[in-house]
Structure formats: C-alpha cells, structure tokens
Amino acid sequence: MTEDAAVLGAGVPDAPAGGWRTATVSGVRRPIQRSVQLRLDVHDRIDHLPGQHYVVRLTAEDGYTAQRSYSVASAPGDPLVELFVERLDDGEVSTHLADVVEPGDELEVRGPIGGWFVWDGTAPALLVAGGAGVVPFVSMLRHARAIGRDDLLRIAVSARTMAQLPYAEELVAAGALVVLTREQYGIRPAGRLRAEELLPLWEEGQTAYVCGSAAFAEAATQLLVASGRPAASIRVERFGPSGGPA
Numbered sequence: 001m002t003e004d005a006a007v008l009g010a011g012v013p014d015a016p017a018g019g020w021r022t023a024t025v026s027g028v029r030r031p032i033q034r035s036v037q038l039r040l041d042v043h044d045r046i047d048h049l050p051g052q053h054y055v056v057r058l059t060a061e062d063g064y065t066a067q068r069s070y071s072v073a074s075a076p077g078d079p080l081v082e083l084f085v086e087r088l089d090d091g092e093v094s095t096h097l098a099d100v101v102e103p104g105d106e107l108e109v110r111g112p113i114g115g116w117f118v119w120d121g122t123a124p125a126l127l128v129a130g131g132a133g134v135v136p137f138v139s140m141l142r143h144a145r146a147i148g149r150d151d152l153l154r155i156a157v158s159a160r161t162m163a164q165l166p167y168a169e170e171l172v173a174a175g176a177l178v179v180l181t182r183e184q185y186g187i188r189p190a191g192r193l194r195a196e197e198l199l200p201l202w203e204e205g206q207t208a209y210v211c212g213s214a215a216f217a218e219a220a221t222q223l224l225v226a227s228g229r230p231a232a233s234i235r236v237e238r239f240g241p242s243g244g245p246a
C-alpha cells in the first residue's frame with residue numbers, strides 16, 4: 001500500500017466507478033416515526049468516505065425503474081452500509097423502502113458517490129443539518145469517534161420536534177446544538193436556527209457543511225454568510241426539490 005493509499009479516501013476519484021451492485025438487506029429498524037433505517041450488506045463494496053451517498057434503484061415487474069440518492073450514516077469501518085430514509089407520504093421510492101423492504105430482500109445500489117461533500121477526518125468542520133440532513137453527519141461523527149478525532153467536529157441540528165430528529169440520542173451525546181422549531185428544548189424556546197447560535201461553534205480553519213431540504217440548506221447557508229463566514233468555506237448538500245425549513 002502506498003502512503004497515499006493509506007489515507008482514508010485516497011481512492012475517492014475511482015470510487016463511483018463500477019456499476020450497480022447487489023445489497024442484501026440485513027436489518028430494518030424504525031427508530032422514529034415516518035422513517036426507516038436500513039442496514040445493507042453491499043456485495044464487493046468499495047469503502048466510502050463520510051458524507052458520500054449511494055443511489056438505490058427499484059425496478060417494477062413491468063421494467064419501470066426509479067432511483068434516488070441516500071447518504072450513508074455508517075462509518076467507513078462498519079462492515080454494513082447504513083441508510084436512513086425519511087418517508088414522504090407521496091414519495092415513490094421512500095415509501096417502498098419504508099413500508100415494503102424486509103430483511104433478506106435484495107436492492108440494487110450504486111456508489112459510494114460524491115467527492116466534494118466529504119470529510120476525511122483531518123480538518124475542523126462545522127456540520128449544520130435540518131431533519132434527515134443529519135445522515136451524512138452521523139457518518140462523519142461515527143468516523144471521528146473511531147479515529148479519536150471528535151474534537152474536530154461542531155454540530156448544529158434542526159428538527160420540528162425531538163421525536164422527529166433522526167439519531168437524536170447520538171447527536172445529543174456528541175454535544176450537538178439542538179434546534180427545535182416546534183417545541184422548547186431545555187431553556188431554548190421553539191424557533192428556527194439563528195446566526196448567533198452558530199457563532200460559538202466557529203473555529204479557525206473550519207469548513208462548514210450544510211445538509212437538508214433545499215429550503216433549509218438555503219436558509220442555513222444565508223445565516224453562515226450573513227455572519228461573516230466566507231462562501232468558499234461552505235459546502236452544501238440539498239436533499240430534495242421542496243420542503244420547508246425543518
């Protein structure tokens with residue numbers, strides 16, 4: 001192994017190569033309402049970087065296909081790939097994954113994908129998520145813990161209520177700033193994320209990662225820019241075409 005290859009993600013440019021793989025569903029959990037956590041055994045899997053995603057493709061009996069992207073929640077060292085899918089009532093793919101998929105089923109997946117919205121575990125990062133946008137950050141957090149570098153991460157997460165925040169226990173244990181828009185949390189009254197709440201999370205040399213619905217990503221990015229964060233230090237992942245700020 002070359003010195004470069006020993007660095008996590010040294011193979012990233014090659015990672016998306018390769019076509020569709022078969023993933024066997026090893027575990028299905030519903031830790032919070034209206035969502036599903038899938039643990040997948042991906043055959044011939046390429047290690048992912050925290051922040052990357054897979055594409056899941058469903059094929060109907062008549063040959064019709066639908067495919068969607070899902071971020072990886074597991075750390076690279078986890079032998080299984082964990083996805084967390086928020087169920088949208090009128091969603092084509094998320095309803096199937098949430099309602100139909102069972103342990104032992106096989107899914108077609110492609111990945112890992114993404115070379116920009118990734119964290120390799122070496123630099124300080126501010127992670128700002130709304131709703132299911134926490135998923136790639138859970139991978140980053142788990143990786144940080146695995147390599148003993150959780151000191152590099154500052155996390156702010158937003159959801160409507162605590163019960164709707166994915167991975168709430170893990171994020172709270174990591175010291176995340178929790179913003180609830182529909183209920184009080186501790187002494188914090190219900191309300192959207194404010195710029196002054198992000199200020200104490202800033203650190204020299206940090207890259208900011210923002211993830212969530214298009215509306216959340218836009219609002220959070222504006223907060224960061226308005227409070228003096230250089231646009232070049234902000235990386236954004238948008239999960240869908242619509243959806244209000246969490």
Ligand SMILES: Cc1cc2nc3c(=O)[nH]c(=O)nc-3n(C[C@H](O)[C@H](O)[C@H](O)COP(=O)(O)OP(=O)(O)OC[C@H]3O[C@@H](n4cnc5c(N)ncnc54)[C@H](O)[C@@H]3O)c2cc1C
Binds near residue numbers: 068070090093
């Ligand atoms: C890089 C990337 C990573 C992603 N990671 C995750 C993840 O980890 N977990 C996860 O749950 N989703 C994730 N998504 C979103 C996911 O790809 C799908 O868009 C989502 O599951 C909806 O698909 P669907 O087929 O159920 O809904 P569709 O049938 O595509 O859409 C149904 C309706 O919901 C609207 N809609 C679509 N997506 C969203 C959304 N995200 N929020 C609000 N409204 C929406 C559509 O406009 C439409 O009205 C990710 C998206 C990207 C681009």
